[in-house]
Each structure stands twice: as structure tokens, then as C-alpha cells.
Amino acid sequence: MSKQYSVKQLAELSGVTIRALHHYDHIGLLKPAVRTEKKYRLYDHGDCLRLQQVLFYRELGFSLLEIRDLLDDPDFNTAVALHDHRKKLVQRQKHMTSLIQTVDRTLALMEGEDTMTLKDKDLYQGFDREKIDRWNREVEEKYDPETVEESRSNLSKMSKAQFAEVQKQGDRVTLAIAELMDKEPNDPDVQAQIKLHHAWVENFYECPLEMYRGLGQLYIENPEFTAFYEKIKPGLATFMAEAMAHFADNEMRY
């Protein structure tokens, strides 16, 4: 009657692999209309339609078994299933969004630190306005205007002289901490300096405690940071990370 297709033909028609068709057969998702005497699979038009449906729902992220149940039960309420599925998709999308934000924040911290602390790049001489503008534009695309405004105000409002002053403050704090490395990371003296460090960081970004802890992590995670601090004094990166973690812990208790 109507046309019949071998596995290969159906595979090429539909774009799925032969192995996948075997698999669908195996799990009872798509059994060929005919099995010849020699066990060859022959698919008919109905099978093609079913495969279309399978691919549609697979695209949407349904599991193969869900699809099987969905297609096999004629009483199944497709609308409800789609609605449920939509919820899952939205959740996954939100998750993606928050992950992206985390990456962005991490990158922002890294770039921020680069800009603020790596002196090799002539930052003492002239403030790299171009870079700041670029950064602001990027932020603008990703976040809401408020954030941009804050970032812009913090960074570019500063004059060259102000910036140099803030930079010097940061150096002083860092060196002071380096001097205290014979003590424990949560020694009160160290913690006092860390408090200053935290305040210093907040010159540039609003930096809640969780973020501050993350910044500390970054000091030991990212080779550039690690190198920067290790150059000042070996072990400083780890020491600061631990001290910052303690600081975050202690402050969060209240």
C-alpha cells in the first residue's frame, strides 16, 4: 500500500541515526510496522508520523520514556504535560541565568582586581578610560540601569589623583597583612586589617560577605591573582583567602 522504509532510509529521512532507531525499537518507543522473516525492520507511514511526534517532544526535552507513555496513552492530556514541562524548562532557564550571573560576577571581580591592582599596565600614569567605558557598556547590556549607574559612579567619578590615593591605600593594607603572616588568619590583628581590606574593596564594588568570600577563593583559584599576591610574599594568597573566609564567617554570625 503505502511506502515502506528500511532503517537507513528512515534514518536519512528523519535525521536520526540507525542506532537511535534501534534504541527506540528496543525500549518500545517506536516499533517498526513490519519485521521481515530475516528480522529486517520496515517502517510505514504511521511510523513516520510517530517518529515526528517523538522528535518533537524530544526536542522539547521530554525523556524517551515520558514520550512513550505520552504517545501510548490516548487519554493523556497533552496540554497538562506541556504545562508541567514548561515549568521545568522555566526553572532550568532561571538556573542558567543565575549561573551566568555568577560567572559574570566572578569575571567582574577578576577584571576589577586586574584594573585595580596590576600596576604594570600603567594605571598609575593614566586612568584607562577606554577600558572603563567598555566595561560600563558591557554591564549595561547585562544588568539593569541602577547597577550600571553605581558602577559608573564608583569607577569613573574618581579623578586620577583620587584613584592613585585609593590605590595606595590598598597597597598599604595588603602590605600590612603580609607583615602579619606569622599569626593565624583569624587573629584579631589580621582580622582588623582584613576589615580594612573589605572596606577598600567596597570602594569599587558593593561586596557583600558571600561575595567577599568568593573574592578570597578567587585569590587562590586564579593564577593571576595568586601570582600577584605570591610576588608580594609567598603564601600571601592562601593566607588572605583564609583570613577573608574567617572574616565572612565571623561577620555573618551577627
Add this chain to the structure above:
Amino acid sequence: MSKQYSVKQLAELSGVTIRALHHYDHIGLLKPAVRTEKKYRLYDHGDCLRLQQVLFYRELGFSLLEIRDLLDDPDFNTAVALHDHRKKLVQRQKHMTSLIQTVDRTLALMEGEDTMTLKDKDLYQGFDREKIDRWNREVEEKYDPETVEESRSNLSKMSKAQFAEVQKQGDRVTLAIAELMDKEPNDPDVQAQIKLHHAWVENFYECPLEMYRGLGQLYIENPEFTAFYEKIKPGLATFMAEAMAHFADNEMRY
């Protein structure tokens, strides 16, 4: 010197399972600092830090092997890795978005068709205003005001009489197509009726060709639609789907 932790302790501290720690050991991602004579694992503070990093990157969706390489190679550029990873995340997010839109469109079409064509629900008697309002509210949440305005205007602006008239038109077209099923789906006569059908659909939704093709797919994907058209004449669902696909193809060529 510093504290040591058994598997269970570290598991409880970090929130991962013992099995996971075993696994991380197995793949060389996190080997305990000490293995006692009796093969017991003992983790030290450094291991804790490393685990933190592992969890951080795992959260972000890096694979365990990627994390291992990333943490083991001190020259590894974390910023670049994060940037690459960000791209992947954004792509997945976009994919999610398009899937959600597909689901939404499917649901919209289903609801639309339900409202328009399933006569059992007394639609001839009284227009289900409550349902329309609900539908409009949902659209309102998902899309921009323009779309809502359009949807609202198309649907609820119609008087009961107008609606009945449009409904009759739809029936006429559908029956006309059913009469032409002995011809090929892309026969000019069929295509002429399909053109009317497309115009009819656009009474309710702006329905570009891709969407129209999708609607055809829906006729064979969704049991409710299939049942509706099969009841008019066996094979009509498939026939219309094919004819609609041809129509979309043909129209798009110009």
C-alpha cells in the same frame, strides 16, 4: 597540625555524599592528603579548599574532568575558561528560551483550536468569556503588551454572531478540503482551499508561514486535533498537515 576529616565528616561538612568523594578520589579530582594503613581516607584543610573550588566550578556546569585539569594546571587561564563557559551557558539559556516559546506556541494553538473548533463545549451557545479572559491574562504575563492587545482585539472584539459566522466559514473550508482528499496535497485546488484556511486561521492569530507549518504538525502530533479531523474524514489530519506544509514551502519561495 591542622584538622583532619574522615569521609563522613567531610561529606557532612561539604554537603556532598560519601560516594561522590570516593568518585572524586577515583578519578583523581580530589585525593585525600592521607591514606591510613587500613586504607581509610583522611582529608586535610587543603583538601577542603580544593573541594570548595571543585564545587564552585561544578555548580557552574563544568565537567569533573575539566575541573581537574583546570585545578591541576597552574598556568590555566581561569578567565578564559570562564568566558568560554559563559558562552555555552548563554547558548543553553537561549535554547531554553526557544523551547519555552515553542511550548507556549503549541499550548496557544491548542487552546485556540479548542476554543475555535471543538463544538461540544457549547461554544455555539455562549462565548466562553471567562476562558478568554484567563487566556489573555496568561498571554499578558508572557509576552509584550502589543501581542496581548492584538490577541484581545481579535478574540473578544467579536460578537457572538460574528464568531458563529467565522466558525461556519472555518467549517466550510475544512469540509471543502475533505472533499479534495482524492487529489494530491499540493494540487492547485487543494492549495487554493488551504490559502483560505490560512486566511481563516489569521482571523484569530497572526500566523506566519513557519507557524502555520507548525500548526499542521500539531494536527498530526496532538491526539485531540487528530481526533477532531479524523472524525470529519479519515486521513484528513495527515492530508491537511501535508497540504499546509506544501503551502508554507510554496509561499516562502517568493
Add this chain to the structure above:
DNA sequence: CTTGACCCTCACCTGGCGTCATAGCCTATA
């Protein structure tokens, strides 16, 4: 009759563990 394209089944591999099964270790109490 052979060649080459196609078909079959069986079975192991991926990732990130969960879930047993089986057995050794350690400590406290009867």
C-alpha cells in the same frame, strides 16, 4: 561467485554518581 552495501544482535563505553553486596575495622558495652 564474489563484491560491497546493507542488515542483524550482542555488548561495552560515556558522566556523575546511587545503590547495593560483601567484607574489614573500631569502639563501647554486657
Add this chain to the structure above:
DNA sequence: TATAGGCTATGACGCCAGGTGAGGGTCAAG
């Protein structure tokens, strides 16, 4: 000191959606 319990270890199978063969049968053309 025996035993109960809680901890530890290793090893192996399972999940999901197939990928990637191995090893062997089938079919049409030359």
C-alpha cells in the same frame, strides 16, 4: 571477651540516550 553498632573499604551494576564497534547474516549487481 564476645558481640553489637557504626564506620570504613572495594567492586559491580544501574541510570539515560545512544556511540562505537565486533562478528556474522542478507541482498542485488556484475
